[in-house]
Amino acid sequence: MRICGVDFTCAPRKAKPITVASGILARSTLRVEELEELGSFVDFEAFLQRPGPWLGGFDFPFSLPRELVRDLAWPAEWSALVAHCARLSRLELRAALDAYRGTRSSGSKYVHRATDIPAGSSSPMKLVNPPVALMFHEGAPRLAAADVCLPGLRPNASSRIALEAYPGLLARKQLGIRASYKSDTRSEHTPSRRQARAQIVRALKRGQPLGIVLGLAKRLETQVLEDGTGDLLDAVICAVQAAWAWRKRRANYGLPVDAPAGEGWILTA
DSSP states (O other), X not given: OEEEEEEOOSSOBTTBOEEXXXXXXXXXXXXXXXXXXXXXXXXXXXXXTSOSXXXXXXXXXXXXXXXXXXXTTOOSSHHHHHHXXXXXXXXXXXXXXXXXXXXXXXXXXXXXXXXXXXXXXXXXXOOSSSOHHHHHHHHHHHHXXXXXXBTTTBOOSOSEEEXXXXXHIIIXXXXXXXXXXXXXXXXXXXXXXXXXHHHHHHHHHTTTTTXXXXXXXXXXXXXXXXXXXXXXXXXXXXXXXXXXXXXXXXXXXXXXXXXXXXXXXXXTO
16 A cells, blocks of 8 residues: 655745655555655645555644634534635634634633544644644645545545644654654754654664554665654654554544544544
8 A cells, every 4th residue: 555644834835845755555564665845735736636545644633623613603514614714814714713712711722622632732723833723724625625535524435545643642652752853943953853863763663653664765764864854754754654544444544433523533642
């Protein structure tokens, strides 16, 4: 099975592209064959249209918290919700989320999806550090337009399957690596961060923590280790999470059967 991992950004450009790791899963070994940089949304949309079969793990929230959607009286059904949000400009989305936070008490300004708690991920309401609300705003409508299969949200017969991934879950909670392994600031591309990236890669090559053994040519491994932003490593981690999901495809790709409708779920959480 062809497997892809996608580290997403809400503003792709040459200096900060969307990164993709792709390869072939055979039994429990994922051999990553290519690392790509998509410098625009046009490139990303073309990537989504690549012929299947493939399964991709995408690092952005596919949906919004059910509590937020209910309180704002937005559509609960996923396709309708995404269409509604796509009609909002970034400024309008920001204004809606800022106004909603203003109605909530101190200490509970941000609501979370059920999956965000076990995954340790940020609320999809966040507009900065990281701007995951904007990532949802840019990513989810493009998934909807591409007519890919979205288990748990919009399943269909497409051989192109997209699931939500989150590298931080694997690195921090499952491998227990607390040291930072990435930064978008060049002056913070330190030896200690490179060492943390190397520690993660070594674990993945041993099949830890998901039972998927990563195969990575020396040339590609060097690229991953030398990328101080960590974007290439995050794409590889997303691919490993996607490979785990393919191995669980007969059990709903590892998604819990009681996941709240319309919220989505992060792989392996």
